[in-house]
Amino acid sequence: MSLLSKMYESWSWIRKEILSQVSGKVAFVLLIALIVVSVYAAILMPPDYAKYWDVGSKWVDNPYNAPPEWASYLGYVCVPQTFYDLRTVKPGVSEVSGRVVFTYNITYDLSARDYPQGLRIRANIVVPQGVRNARIRVDIIKPDGARLPAIIDTYVDLTNTSLIDLNLDKPEGIVTAVMSAYRDLVKFLSVEEISIFPMKYIFGNLSYSETLKKVETTPLPGRYMFVIDFSFRVFNVQPQEILRAVEKSKEFSLLIKGTCYGLMGTDYKGRDLAEGLFYGFPIALAIGLLVALASTAIGVVAGLVSGYYGGFIDELIQRTVDVMGSIPLLPILILIAQSIAKTYTGEDKPIVMLTAIFAVLIAFSWGGLAIIIRSMTLSIKSELYVEAAKAVGASNLRIISKHILPQIVPYIAASLVYSTPNAILTEAGLSVLGIRHGYPTWGNILSEARQNGTISQWWWILPPGFLIAIVSLTFVLLGLALEKVVEPKLRR
């Protein structure tokens, strides 16, 4: 109780001292924000996020290399992501030559002067007994009146199953559709070029360029009509039953991929950078604090033991510090990372890698503090009041905890604060050097940008760098403020 109240007392004192300085105030606000965001992200983060982030199939719907949506204000041409849930759309129902046909007419307004990145139809529908087969066909009527027939046309046999499970993101009928829509240009069209950039031909204006001797496309804004025919061969099934099945299905949708995405854009895999950066908070803080806490704890204990007990154990600890100090950290880390990458290929690789990085960072960062704590211990140990405490019968433990520790606590706090950004920066540096664990740390995002991005993708490069800098700044400012508390001489 008295210990708690004492701790609270010294905490409120430290807080007051820190808040009395400008750097302290800024650091305090930043730190609180950092902690709140981290805790929130940690609560929301799915358990196997590393795997999810690295190879997740969740990203396939996103545009890749897309700047954030607000980039349109910076002059970027943004085609927004457009999603149609076809389950909620009432189709026209008809029966043509013994097939039940649902016709969905979807209008899509393209206002930006750019091509959408792709289109995709997805269905996951359990049809009633008696549906023998199904067929999805998509025609597109362009603003210029051209009709692209059957750019998608897929047939599903349902004699042995009642599940329609489709994911159609390649307009495989595009070549013939374009060829038939633009008869006058047929002899100039190249099959390869259409297949490489199908979206240009769907959402573009086609014209023959005399100078280039080939067909050129320019974005064609306007109203597009998607005519989706969903037809079924049935045996004793009412169309209403099928319609109900479609309405109740897991998914039946049309997505037209935009070119801009979300708050922070996407990377080359279409991963939502806002999400990665957000989950990077708790990881950065965890790396920083864990390494700082562990290395500070080891440094303090080693320094205390070394300074207080002296002799052989002192010699041992000091020589260990010397040896660790002369081993270059980076090559060791690269070596370890490489051997882990070879040994562990399975699911536990990210966590093993992260643990190894932690262990090495900790092992190499306690030495400096140990030396400082040792010399402080040595000087306090020889104080007369320590001898006086011995004279009244104080045990070693008591002398360490009541007479030595209280004096080095401020230094411990300062070291904690200073080594936190160190660990974060080192981890980021390692990521950029290619020592990766898979978690979306800011360093990891940066390193992927280095490998797979270009300098023009500022939304991918700047935010992680900025966040690393901000977090480091937070702790450095806090350290500065704390330093003035610890070392009253520095106070103005």
Add this chain to the structure above:
Amino acid sequence: MSNVKLEVNDLRKYFPIRRGLTEVLSGKPPRYVRAVDGISFEVIDGEIFCLVGESGCGKTTAGRLIARLIEATGGKAMYRVSKNVKEMIPEGLLVNGDYVNLLGKLPGSVDKALRLDIQIIFQDPYGSLNPRMTIGSILEEPLIIHSIGSTKEERQEIIYRALSEVKLNPPEEFVERYPHMISGGQRQRVAIARAMILNPSLVVADEPVSMLDVSIRAEILQLMLDLKALRNLSYIFITHDLAVANYICGRIAVMYLGKIVELGPSDKVINNPKHPYTIALVSAVPEPDPSNRTKIREVPIKGEIPSAAAIPSGCRLHPRCPYAMDICKVKEPPMIEVEPGHQVACWLHTKESAPS
């Protein structure tokens, strides 16, 4: 039951000197500072026994040895434990019923028990109080260590009494203060209270007033005398100030370079010093009676005190002694009783028994 509280025999403390690499390689033997080099004396119950001598002669070291703050190199110190402490000490360690050798290897529980019984007051009241602890918690520490007073209130009570005893009134005002908020004299009173709070029966007082302002020295000395009268105390009083010694001591041992050169009742040692070194010391004391001054200054001693790391052969005073003889350079003089209870180690007084 004997009235000897403490019997010290051939007490020695050698501090090793760090050797350079060349010294180690050339196989030179390790060297030592012989801070205390075989001293023997007794402390009688209720006595104030004084150790006097110049700076560096090993007084503090002797005191720290007896307070068991450092390990002795050799010797024996048989200490008669007081009744309440005796039950905490296993039979096997007791010699002659009540005596324990302070310098032997003692188990932790015995060590702790002896801390109750033997206390020390340090010379420097500025260093001996932890600046980060309040007076209250400084005084509470020994109580907590020895589980005296089961509740905070009880301990508070004891602390208040201890503070009143050293005339720090009102005590509730002092417990909250930090050492830097009180004067040097008050600090030394706190240090005295800390030593007394465990109710010891032997207190080593290492120059307790030498760092205090002259104006308050007498008060503190008087306080110590009062406390001794109040309790059943013996003091080992360390001082380099013969005037203080004259005022307070029962018996005096004069030390020179780690050895006792003269020992006896204080009036005899001060008024009738036999050893050339004591004579020189006494002459250095400002004599209140001007007519005596010339008389006492007739034996000046030459030069500086040598380092305890390079002790002269034979009588360690011989390079400075105006009476030095041949034998003095080669052979150490034995302790000789010149009159009842008055011993001197000097060949001048042992001529007849000295081998020629």
